[in-house]
Amino acid sequence: MTIRNLDAVINPTSVGVIGPNRLPDAVFSLLVGHLTGAGYRGLISFCECLPPKSDPSFPCVTFDELASGPDLAIITSGPETAAQTVQKLGETGTRAVLFPSAGYESWPEDTVLAILQAARAHNVRIVGPGSLGIATPRINLQASLTPLPVPAGDMALITRSATLTSTIVSWGANHGIGFSTVVTLGQKADVDIGDLLDWFALEYRTKAIFVHLEAVNASRKFLSAARIAARSKPVVVIRSGISRDTQKWGQTHAGHLAVPDVVYDAALRRAGVLRVDEIDQLFEAAEIVTRVKPPIGHRLAIIANGRTLATIAADQLVSEGGAVATLSPETSDVLSRFARNGTSESSPCVLSETSSAQDYRDVLSCLYRDKNVDGILVIAAPSALMDQQEIATAISDTIRAERKQYGGRKVLMAALPEIGAKTRKTFESARVPCHASPAEAIRSFMYLARYANAQKRLMDIPASLPENFKVDANAAKQLVSSAMNKERDILDPEEVSAILSAYDIPHLETLLLSSPKAAERTAETLLQRKNCESVAIKISSPDLPFKTDVGGVALDLRTPQAVGIAARAMLSSVRMLHPEARISGIVVQPMAQSGYGIELYLGLADNPVFGPVVVFGHGGNSVEVMRDTAFELVPLDLNLAGYQIQGTRVSALMDGYRGHPAVDRTAVAQTLVKLSQLAIDIPEIRELDINPLIATPDGVLAVDGRITIGPPQKVSNHFSSSHLAIRPYPKEWERNLPLKNGTSVGARPVRPEDEGLFQQFFSKISPEDLRLRFFAPVKEFTHAFLARLTQLDYARSMAFIALEPKTGEMLGAVRLHADPDYRTGEYAILVKSGLKGTGLGWALMQLIIDYANSEGIQTIKGEVLRENTTMLNMCTALGFQMDPSEGDEAIIEVTLDVSTAKDSKRA
Numbered sequence: 065m066t067i068r069n070l071d072a073v074i075n076p077t078s079v080g081v082i083g084p085n086r087l088p089d090a091v092f093s094l095l096v097g098h099l100t101g102a103g104y105r106g107l108i109s110f111c112e113c114l115p116p117k118s119d120p121s122f123p124c125v126t127f128d129e130l131a132s133g134p135d136l137a138i139i140t141s142g143p144e145t146a147a148q149t150v151q152k153l154g155e156t157g158t159r160a161v162l163f164p165s166a167g168y169e170s171w172p173e174d175t176v177l178a179i180l181q182a183a184r185a186h187n188v189r190i191v192g193p194g195s196l197g198i199a200t201p202r203i204n205l206q207a208s209l210t211p212l213p214v215p216a217g218d219m220a221l222i223t224r225s226a227t228l229t230s231t232i233v234s235w236g237a238n239h240g241i242g243f244s245t246v247v248t249l250g251q252k253a254d255v256d257i258g259d260l261l262d263w264f265a266l267e268y269r270t271k272a273i274f275v276h277l278e279a280v281n282a283s284r285k286f287l288s289a290a291r292i293a294a295r296s297k298p299v300v301v302i303r304s305g306i307s308r309d310t311q312k313w314g315q316t317h318a319g320h321l322a323v324p325d326v327v328y329d330a331a332l333r334r335a336g337v338l339r340v341d342e343i344d345q346l347f348e349a350a351e352i353v354t355r356v357k358p359p360i361g362h363r364l365a366i367i368a369n370g371r372t373l374a375t376i377a378a379d380q381l382v383s384e385g386g387a388v389a390t391l392s393p394e395t396s397d398v399l400s401r402f403a404r405n406g407t408s409e410s411s412p413c414v415l416s417e418t419s420s421a422q423d424y425r426d427v428l429s430c431l432y433r434d435k436n437v438d439g440i441l442v443i444a445a446p447s448a449l450m451d452q453q454e455i456a457t458a459i460s461d462t463i464r465a466e467r468k469q470y471g472g473r474k475v476l477m478a479a480l481p482e483i484g485a486k487t488r489k490t491f492e493s494a495r496v497p498c499h500a501s502p503a504e505a506i507r508s509f510m511y512l513a514r515y516a517n518a519q520k521r522l523m524d525i526p527a528s529l530p531e532n533f534k535v536d537a538n539a540a541k542q543l544v545s546s547a548m549n550k551e552r553d554i555l556d557p558e559e560v561s562a563i564l565s566a567y568d569i570p571h572l573e574t575l576l577l578s579s580p581k582a583a584e585r586t587a588e589t590l591l592q593r594k595n596c597e598s599v600a601i602k603i604s605s606p607d608l609p610f611k612t613d614v615g616g617v618a619l620d621l622r623t624p625q626a627v628g629i630a631a632r633a634m635l636s637s638v639r640m641l642h643p644e645a646r647i648s649g650i651v652v653q654p655m656a657q658s659g660y661g662i663e664l665y666l667g668l669a670d671n672p673v674f675g676p677v678v679v680f681g682h683g684g685n686s687v688e689v690m691r692d693t694a695f696e697l698v699p700l701d702l703n704l705a706g707y708q709i710q711g712t713r714v715s716a717l718m719d720g721y722r723g724h725p726a727v728d729r730t731a732v733a734q735t736l737v738k739l740s741q742l743a744i745d746i747p748e749i750r751e752l753d754i755n756p757l758i759a760t761p762d763g764v765l766a767v768d769g770r771i772t773i774g775p776p777q778k779v780s781n782h783f784s785s786s787h788l789a790i791r792p793y794p795k796e797w798e799r800n801l802p803l804k805n806g807t808s809v810g811a812r813p814v815r816p817e818d819e820g821l822f823q824q825f826f827s828k829i830s831p832e833d834l835r836l837r838f839f840a841p842v843k844e845f846t847h848a849f850l851a852r853l854t855q856l857d858y859a860r861s862m863a864f865i866a867l868e869p870k871t872g873e874m875l876g877a878v879r880l881h882a883d884p885d886y887r888t889g890e891y892a893i894l895v896k897s898g899l900k901g902t903g904l905g906w907a908l909m910q911l912i913i914d915y916a917n918s919e920g921i922q923t924i925k926g927e928v929l930r931e932n933t934t935m936l937n938m939c940t941a942l943g944f945q946m947d948p949s950e951g952d953e954a955i956i957e958v959t960l961d962v963s964t965a966k967d968s969k970r971a
């Protein structure tokens with residue numbers, strides 16, 4: 065149900081404790097003490113249970129006396145009566161229910177199902193069972209079992225674990241970090257992480273979101289919510305349970321390599337969230353992201369009062385993927401007056417042990433204004449020659465002044481070991497993160513740098529695939545369907561070759577022969593070719609996936625006789641060592657002439673949570689031992705494929721080394737995208753190996769491949785049933801739109817690479833039309849703004865553009881953004897100035913209405929300026945209801961019942 069009635073969970077207008085109580089006395093007393101002692105401004109009541117000490121200020125009633133249910137009900141009874149209690153509460157108006165427990169509880173599946181059935185009849189939201197509770201300090205709501213009350217702040221915390229919640233809350237209380245809301249989910253019967261990410265993405269009081277993740281239930285909903293949240297504020301995730309999910313499965317290298325946690329890592333990276341691996345890292349990330357804005361890069365200037373400390377910090381910065389800032393000549397000139405004798409005036413800059421507080425002010429101000437600096441780290445080791453409090457005051461005062469004048473996009477951090485409470489408060493008051501060591505400070509800065517990089521990746525414009533990239537998906541589908549009809553789960557080598565051909569992946573000629581004699585004759589034919597000096601033979605068996613492991617490969621055979629001898633020996637050995645294995649024949653291939661080629665590995669694996677995953681890495685027999693691999697969820701574009709390649713060590717070899725030229729990296733990236741498209745088109749392909757793929761300066765060549773097939777697996781999705789967690793480009797919505805003059809224009813869904821089209825389109829829109837669309841004059845369309853218009857997840861957001869058929873010029877666009885409940889969508893439309901009256905706007909609106917209807921979106925709404933009579937007249941003709949906006953008389957709110965619009969169109 066996503067965000068529906070979540071306000072009753074997080075901001076309830078009244079709270080009721082519903083018995084009979086089965087919690088231990090100490091636990092119940094703690095819950096009630098937090099709830100009643102925090103100053104909550106709504107009504108607190110007790111039903112079927114007495115508050116501790118029978119406090120007369122809180123009414124206690126029976127169910128029969130309960131005329132109106134509390135907004136949030138805290139049910140302290142057991143699972144036996146839970147469904148009936150939820151039913152009664154829903155009938156009296158309760159909108160949310162919490163099942164609290166001091167430790168994680170897992171109720172029987174039939175009990176949970178009964179609870180959900182009772183809840184859904186009245187749209188009641190369920191938190192738990194096994195929840196440590198909910199706290200929203202802003203409204204003094206402390207409906208939790210944490211040892212300490214949750215301190216107020218601007219960080220949202222979502223966890224499943226009671227102990228982790230208590231640990232983080234206690235840490236926050238001791239470090240001056242508070243929370244906008246804390247929710248412990250427990251069993252996640254209803255409210256889950258995706259729901260809360262949607263809520264906190266829109267909650268302006270929340271500046272950062274911290275998530276404890278074990279498993280995802282609805283992957284498409286989760287990824288869509290995480291992406292939306294991460295675009296507006298830092299989302300930090302720690303995942304537990306990794307030790308339980310490292311098992312191998314499948315019949316390919318891809319299946320063995322794509323263990324659940326690496327797929328989770330790829331999914332989180334794709335959504336733009338920041339992942340940490342340890343509790344300490346979570347605390348470090350919490351301190352940094354709640355106090356400073358992310359930098360625009362990863363260049364850190366370091367100043368210190370000790371040469372060794374500065375060097376160690378710089379070394380760690382580089383090892384973490386950051387860079388020591390290269391200062392401008394002007395900055396270096398200023399720093400030369402403060403640098404210790406015998407040291408460099410560049411970063412790291414080592415100050416004298418006798419440097420005054422004013423010296424620190426001057427150095428910091430200079431660094432803050434240097435455009436080559438994204439962040440500044442001050443390391444001040446204890447010294448008898450300096451006053452830490454004076455230094456802390458100087459740092460804090462300087463950063464306040466510089467932020468006020470130049471903004472807050474530079475990060476300033478301090479590493480001052482053994483500081484006192486007064487000094488720490490000085491830093492906290494200026495929102496300057498203070499760390500106990502340079503190493504901790506470096507890690508924190510890199511959290512921010514990685515978050516900034518993730519935001520950049522979310523806005524990157526992918527390059528287009530070559531126009532000549534054509535696939536024959538139907539041929540590949542027929543081949544797979546035929547194999548499945550024969551109840552086979554592995555394609556033979558010739559079928560694999562045909563699949564690669566259908567998706568334009570260059571590969572070695574592959575011939576499957578039934579006997580050594582046939583292999584010998586085929587080799588004779590191949591060896592007569594001009595460019596074939598030798599051949600390779602391989603065993604073909606559905607039961608022996610890794611041919612090298614069983615002696616099933618012979619290379620560089622130069623005569624037909626050598627082929628015959630090797631084939632007979634190979635069959636004899638395999639049959640003796642693996643008598644149960646089915647042998648389908650001998651594969652003969654011309655030997656690949658690799659030259660300066662590099663052996664790479666490409667694969668597909670099918671994850672039950674997130675669907676198909678593309679695998680890339682160093683190829684060869686040791687692919688599973690080396691584990692130089694990177695993973696990305698389907699679908700891929702060329703940008704994502706490029707990032708995937710960069711995430712491996714073999715990427716450095718691809719750039720050329722010791723006389724070896726660079727290989728064609730673009731061809732490798734294109735092959736990854738082709739595999740992604742294959743996974744989209746044919747969900748029956750469960751796993752795939754290409755090992756090796758030889759990359760050369762002139763292109764790529766697949767030498768060997770393996771494909772397993774099976775019934776398509778559906779991942780758990782909120783919006784639709786699919787084998788993909790991320791919705792691909794919906795090609796099925798490409799259309800021709802008729803205009804009034806009898807001509808037509810092309811229309812298709814927006815793609816990320818359309819940013820240039822939008823830039824040109826807006827340049828040709830009159831200022832008045834822009835004002836009517838955006839409700840204010842628009843002077844500039846930034847990359848960040850255009851990226852939000854063109855980079856859609858196709859799950860919540862859809863946009864169509866109309867294109868002139870001959871020139872490809874953009875003529876107009878319409879978009880629809882669905883709310884998290886996927887019931888209502890907000891539309892916007894704009895056509896090129898001068899095209900009004902042609903019927904283009906009408907055609908685009910009809911298209912978006914058809915789309916909404918097909919997706920099950922019930923209502924389309926929008927806001928239109930009262931003076932925009934053209935748009936209002938079109939909305940009237942389409943059947944929209946018109947209502948004045950309550951907040952602004954200049955705006956008309958328009959609303960359309962999609963089912964009515966469909967009926968009207970049909971009539």
